[in-house]
Amino acid sequence: xxxxxxxxxxQSNQSLVITGEDYHHIVNVMRMPVGEVVYLSFHQQVxxxxxxxxxxxxxxxxxxxxxxxxxxxxxxxxAIACGxxxxxxxxxxxxxxxxxxxxxxxxxxxxxxxxxxxEKKRLKKEARLLKICKEAAExxxxxxxxxxxxxxxxxxxxxxxxxxxxxxxxYEESAKEGEQATFAQMIRSLPKESRVLVIFGPxxxxxxxxxxxxxxxxxxxxxxxxxxxxxxxxxxxCLAAMSYQWELLG
Amino acid sequence: xxxxxxxxxxQSNQSLVITGEDYHHIVNVMRMPVGEVVYLSFHQQVxxxxxxxxxxxxxxxxxxxxxxxxxxxxxxxxAIACGxxxxxxxxxxxxxxxxxxxxxxxxxxxxxxxxxxxEKKRLKKEARLLKICKEAAExxxxxxxxxxxxxxxxxxxxxxxxxxxxxxxxYEESAKEGEQATFAQMIRSLPKESRVLVIFGPxxxxxxxxxxxxxxxxxxxxxxxxxxxxxxxxxxxCLAAMSYQWELLG
Numbered sequence: 024x025x026x027x028x029x030x031x032x033x034q035s036n037q038s039l040v041i042t043g044e045d046y047h048h049i050v051n052v053m054r055m056p057v058g059e060v061v062y063l064s065f066h067q068q069v070x071x072x073x074x075x076x077x078x079x080x081x082x083x084x085x086x087x088x089x090x091x092x093x094x095x096x097x098x099x100x101x102a103i104a105c106g107x108x109x110x111x112x113x114x115x116x117x118x119x120x121x122x123x124x125x126x127x128x129x130x131x132x133x134x135x136x137x138x139x140x141x142e143k144k145r146l147k148k149e150a151r152l153l154k155i156c157k158e159a160a161e162x163x164x165x166x167x168x169x170x171x172x173x174x175x176x177x178x179x180x181x182x183x184x185x186x187x188x189x190x191x192x193x194y195e196e197s198a199k200e201g202e203q204a205t206f207a208q209m210i211r212s213l214p215k216e217s218r219v220l221v222i223f224g225p226x227x228x229x230x231x232x233x234x235x236x237x238x239x240x241x242x243x244x245x246x247x248x249x250x251x252x253x254x255x256x257x258x259x260x261c262l263a264a265m266s267y268q269w270e271l272l273g
Numbered sequence: 274x275x276x277x278x279x280x281x282x283x284q285s286n287q288s289l290v291i292t293g294e295d296y297h298h299i300v301n302v303m304r305m306p307v308g309e310v311v312y313l314s315f316h317q318q319v320x321x322x323x324x325x326x327x328x329x330x331x332x333x334x335x336x337x338x339x340x341x342x343x344x345x346x347x348x349x350x351x352a353i354a355c356g357x358x359x360x361x362x363x364x365x366x367x368x369x370x371x372x373x374x375x376x377x378x379x380x381x382x383x384x385x386x387x388x389x390x391x392e393k394k395r396l397k398k399e400a401r402l403l404k405i406c407k408e409a410a411e412x413x414x415x416x417x418x419x420x421x422x423x424x425x426x427x428x429x430x431x432x433x434x435x436x437x438x439x440x441x442x443x444y445e446e447s448a449k450e451g452e453q454a455t456f457a458q459m460i461r462s463l464p465k466e467s468r469v470l471v472i473f474g475p476x477x478x479x480x481x482x483x484x485x486x487x488x489x490x491x492x493x494x495x496x497x498x499x500x501x502x503x504x505x506x507x508x509x510x511c512l513a514a515m516s517y518q519w520e521l522l523g
Binding site for chain 1: 373374414453454501516521
C-alpha cells in the first residue's frame with residue numbers, strides 16, 4: 024500500500040487533502056481511483072490509513088480510516104554524518120540509510136574530502152538528497168521522514184554535535200587495531216530514546232586533527248569489524264547493526 | 274597496503290611471482306617500486322606480506338615476509354542467494370556483500386524476476402560480478418575471494434541448497450507480521466564453522482509457491498525488522514547483522 028508524508032501535525036477529524044507532487048503521484052503515476060486506500064504519515068510519527076473519496080483537477084480528498092499500530096521507527100534517533108564523499112555516494116547513503124531507519128543525514132567538508140561545493144551546489148544537492156529520502160521513506164514504510172543537512176564548513180558541523188546524547192566516530196585505525204568492543208558496548212547501553220550521532224570519514228578517512236577535535240567534544244572512536252569498509256558502506260553497516268541490536272535482539 | 278589474490282595454495286619457501294592483470298595493477302596503475310610491500314592472499318585463507326624484489330617486463334618477483342595474523346573472515350561461511358533483480362543491483366550486492374564478508378554470491382531466476390538472461394549473458398554477468406568481488410576483496414582486506422554462481426533455472430539452484438547446514442529465507446510477509454525473532458535465534462545458535470545460505474527475492478518478492486519449495490528443503494522464513502527493505506538492501510542488512518553478532522558481540 025502506498026505511503027505519503029504530509030508536512031503537518033496530525034489532528035483528529037481534520038479534512039485530508041493532498042496537492043502538488045503527491046497529487047501527481049496518486050493521480051498520474053499510480054492512477055488510483057476513488058475508493059483506494061493509502062497510508063498518510065504526519066509529523067510526530069503518526070500514520071493513518073485513509074480512503075480516497077474525491078479527486079479534482081488539483082486535489083485528492085481522503086477520509087481517515089484508522090491509525091497504524093506497528094512501530095516502524097528505530098527506538099533511538101540516529102543521525103549519520105559523512106565527510107563529503109566523491110560521486111553519488113551520499114545518494115546511496117540517503118536511500119539505503121532511510122530504508123535502514125536513519126533519522127538525519129548530515130554531511131560536512133572533511134580535510135580529506137576531494138569535492139568542493141559552493142552554496143548553490145550544496146543547496147541543490149541537499150534538495151536532491153531529501154527527495155531520495157522521501158521516496159525511500161515511502162517505499163520502506165517509514166513513519167518519519169529523515170532530514171538532510173549539508174554543512175558549509177567543518178566548524179559549523181562541529182557546533183551541532185552538542186545536540187546529541189552520544190557521539191561515535193567510525194575510525195579505520197580502530198578497526199585495524201582490532202578494537203571492536205566500543206561500538207557494541209555503546210549501542211547496548213543507551214538510555215531510552217537517545218539521540219545518537221555517528222560520524223564517518225570520506226574515502227581518504229578522518230584526519231588525526233579531526234579525530235582530536237571530535238574527541239574534545241566527547242566523541243568515542245569505534246571500529247566496525249575486521250574488514251575495511253568503504254565510506255558509503257560503513258554507515259549502512261552501522262544502521263543495520265543497530266536495527267539488529269534494538270529491533271531483533273530487543 | 275595493497276592486497277592481491279593468488280589462485281594457488283600456499284607453500285612455504287615458494288617463489289612468489291605475479292603476472293597478468295595484477296602485474297598491470299602493480300606496475301602501471303600503482304607504479305610500485307622494488308622494495309614496496311603488499312599482501313598476497315592464497316587459498317585456504319592464508320595471507321602473507323611480501324616485498325617486491327624484482328620487476329621485469331611481464332613479471333613481479335616477491336619475497337615473503339610474514340603471515341597475516343588477524344582474522345578477517347566471518348567465523349561462518351555465508352552464501353547470499355538473490356532472485357535475479359533488475360538493473361545493476363547484483364553488482365551492488367557483489368561489491369558491498371564482499372566488503373561485509375560474504376563467502377558466496379548465488380543468483381537464480383525467481384518467478385517474479387523480470388530479467389531473462391540466456392547462457393551467454395549469464396556467463397558474461399558472472400565474470401563481471403567476480404571481477405567486482407575481487408576488487409572489493411582486495412580493497413576491504415578479505416583473506417578469501419567470494420565465488421559467484423548464476424543458475425540457469427530455479428530447479429538447479431534448489432538442488433544446491435542441500436550443501437548448506439542452515440538455509441534461511443528473508444520473507445517480506447514475515448516482516449509485515451512482526452516476525453522478527455527467527456533470524457536472531459538462528460544466527461546465534463550455529464555450530465562452529467557452519468555453512469549458511471540466505472535466500473532473497475527480487476523486487477517482486479518470493480512467490481508463495483517458491484516459499485513452499487524452500488520450506489520443503491528445510492529453509493526457515495525470517496523477517497529482517499519492521500521496515501520494508503529493497504531487494505539489494507536486505508542482503509547487506511543480513512551480512513552486517515551477522516558481522517555484528519559474530520565479530521562485535523562475539
